[in-house]
Amino acid sequence: MISLYPWKINNFVSAMKKVCIVLSLLVLNGGLPAIAHDLNFGLFDLFEKDQAYFMEIRLDKANLVEAVGNDVGSTKEDWNCALSQYLNTHMSLSINGIKASFDYEEFIFLDDVIVVMAKLDIPIQNISEIQVENTVLLEIIENQLNIIKASFHDKRRSFRLSKKRFSTTIKY
Secondary structure: OOOOOHHHHHHHHHHHHHHHHHHHHHHHOOHHHHHHOOOEEEEEEEEEEOOEEEEEEEEEHHHHHHHHOOOOOOOHHHHHHHHHHHHHHHEEEEEOOEEOEEEEEEEEEOOOEEEEEEEEEOOOOOOOEEEEEEOOOOOOOOOEEEEEEEEEOOEEEEEEEOOOOOEEEEEO
């Protein structure tokens, strides 16, 4: 079969060669676990669903337990309360200048990750600006990155926050 778009095939082959080279270098240098250990990041995904704003938060379980403290208690309610307090202390968000409060609806404890579903207590509106301040895990993890993702107006925006830059303004 003759391709109508031969340059796409050439681009694909070129990209695959690059991927093979990178993977080969990773394997020769000890594999993915050797470098993945130094990658510390949290994902904060902001989106609209059912006429409300939500944020899904994914954080390393061991790091979050260290930040919250081991003396929290043994019940799930104790942990949910401690995690809520920690997140409220280390994260703030405003939409069009209106500060949002978080209603933490669900905490999911997986093997290595804690997933938090939070509903933002703020009215639905035409978003022109989102202000985020996020210091989650920055006090205990030297190279922590917090990745903020926002999907509005058919645009997906992502920002990396760190100790040097722990706040950002997203404009639409």
